Amino acid sequence: MSVAPPTVGVLVDRYGRVARDLRVSLTDKCNLRCTYCMPAEGLPWLAGPQLLGDDEVIRLIRVAVTRLGVTEVRFTGGEPLIRPGLVGIVTAVAAMAPRPRISLTTNGIGLDRLAPTLGAAGLDRVNVSLDTLDRERFTRLTRRDRLDAVLAGLAGAAAAGLTPVKVNAVLMRGLNDDEAPALLRFALDHGYELRFIEQMPLDAQHGWDRASMVTADEILAALRSAYALSPDPAARGAAPAETWLVDGGPARVGVIASVTRPFCGDCDRTRLTADGQVRNCLFATEESDLRGALRSGADDDELARRWRAAMWGKRAGHGIDDPAFLQPARPMSAIGG
Numbered sequence: 050m051s052v053a054p055p056t057v058g059v060l061v062d063r064y065g066r067v068a069r070d071l072r073v074s075l076t077d078k079c080n081l082r083c084t085y086c087m088p089a090e091g092l093p094w095l096a097g098p099q100l101l102g103d104d105e106v107i108r109l110i111r112v113a114v115t116r117l118g119v120t121e122v123r124f125t126g127g128e129p130l131i132r133p134g135l136v137g138i139v140t141a142v143a144a145m146a147p148r149p150r151i152s153l154t155t156n157g158i159g160l161d162r163l164a165p166t167l168g169a170a171g172l173d174r175v176n177v178s179l180d181t182l183d184r185e186r187f188t189r190l191t192r193r194d195r196l197d198a199v200l201a202g203l204a205g206a207a208a209a210g211l212t213p214v215k216v217n218a219v220l221m222r223g224l225n226d227d228e229a230p231a232l233l234r235f236a237l238d239h240g241y242e243l244r245f246i247e248q249m250p251l252d253a254q255h256g257w258d259r260a261s262m263v264t265a266d267e268i269l270a271a272l273r274s275a276y277a278l279s280p281d282p283a284a285r286g287a288a289p290a291e292t293w294l295v296d297g298g299p300a301r302v303g304v305i306a307s308v309t310r311p312f313c314g315d316c317d318r319t320r321l322t323a324d325g326q327v328r329n330c331l332f333a334t335e336e337s338d339l340r341g342a343l344r345s346g347a348d349d350d351e352l353a354r355r356w357r358a359a360m361w362g363k364r365a366g367h368g369i370d371d372p373a374f375l376q377p378a379r380p381m382s383a384i385g386g
């Protein structure tokens with residue numbers, strides 16, 4: 050392996066990992082306030098001029114897709130459905146050649162209305178976050194009484210063919226950690242693919258505590274009290290989720306065990322924040338400023354060169370277990386989860 054970043058080709062790092070999955074944050078704002086993500090009062094949001102405009106987002110995605118080998122584009126945030134230009138951005142990305150696969154990670158609010166339009170624009174599939182089926186718990190966990198809107202969003206996505214519809218759930222001790230089997234029952238009944246996510250130290254309040262985090266092992270034990278789980282024979286590839294067949298399959302359930310079973314060795318992700326910074330890892334402490342370069346006249350070759358250089362410096366892993374671990378300055382909602 051050479052000691053300098055490549056000047057042509059794909060987004061490779063010094064460990065030989067190639068990033069083909071681009072996660073784009075379209076806004077740092079959100080209409081929920083999940084306790085594991087942000088405080089009740091919200092956060093100091095990015096100001097208008099700091100945000101990439103729609104044309105700037107599209108241009109950077111085009112650089113990634115046509116020059117850097119990116120084959121998957123995921124829109125996230127914050128809450129991507131509240132970005133006014135979302136449909137136009139999806140339409141533009143779907144017209145790129147080679148056409149990337151296009152997906153969206155969302156809290157689902159408003160998706161019932163938007164799903165057909167997004168599907169027609171070229172969105173392939175969605176992941177919807179849902180941590181509890183109990184209205185009172187949902188309101189406590191997200192600080193908003195919007196469970197019905199999320200359930201409607203899920204149904205709307207399935208009806209619009211944005212499949213497979215995946216459901217992301219974070220379990221919080223003492224709040225919804227008894228709900229794993231019920232969430233799986235709900236997902237099986239509706240044909241959604243459920244994945245549980247271990248809580249990570251990426252909340253704005255820095256309230257994460259390893260000792261109280263609900264672990265993958267605990268989640269699996271809870272699921273096994275109600276279902277037979279067997280290893281999924283399908284190859285995992287670079288996916289964060291490890292999956293199991295439920296009661297012999299074909300239905301599956303996944304666990305994203307970022308903390309207790311990290312998957313950094315196979316990571317294929319690169320991230321672009323809503324203000325145009327490339328991050329080579331969720332936990333990166335440095336960013337590369339593509340917005341500044343773009344606005345001062347850099348051409349596509351130069352943007353691609355900077356992106357390659359940013360990925361080359363990616364660390365081997367997140368280092369959460371390292372005593373010297375430092376939580377990144379930006380929270381999950383600003384990075385793009």
Ligand SMILES: Nc1nc2c(ncn2[C@@H]2O[C@H](COP(=O)(O)OP(=O)(O)OP(=O)(O)O)[C@@H](O)[C@H]2O)c(=O)[nH]1
Binds near residue numbers: 246288289307316386
């Ligand atoms: N540590 C870590 N966690 C990630 C990464 N990407 C996603 N996750 C976690 O996995 C959760 C689910 O991610 P999603 O956006 O639903 O998508 P996905 O699981 O990456 O992808 P698909 O299964 O292909 O839809 C995120 O909220 C994160 O908590 C990553 O690169 N590193």
Ligand SMILES: C[S@@+](CC[C@H](N)C(=O)[O-])C[C@H]1O[C@@H](n2cnc3c(N)ncnc32)[C@H](O)[C@@H]1O
Binds near residue numbers: 085247249382
């Ligand atoms: C940051 S959100 C952005 C997209 C959208 N607002 C949503 O909630 O799906 C993406 C995902 O990150 C997850 N998430 C947020 N904070 C997290 C944390 N501290 N640890 C693990 N996952 C987290 C959420 O549950 C959600 O599934």
Ligand code: SF4
Binds near residue numbers: 080086
């Ligand atoms: S997890 Fe998603 S829905 Fe919840 S507060 Fe964070 S950005 Fe909003």
Ligand code: SF4
Binds near residue numbers: 364
């Ligand atoms: S923590 Fe960083 S290196 Fe590990 S999987 Fe996530 S983005 Fe990739």
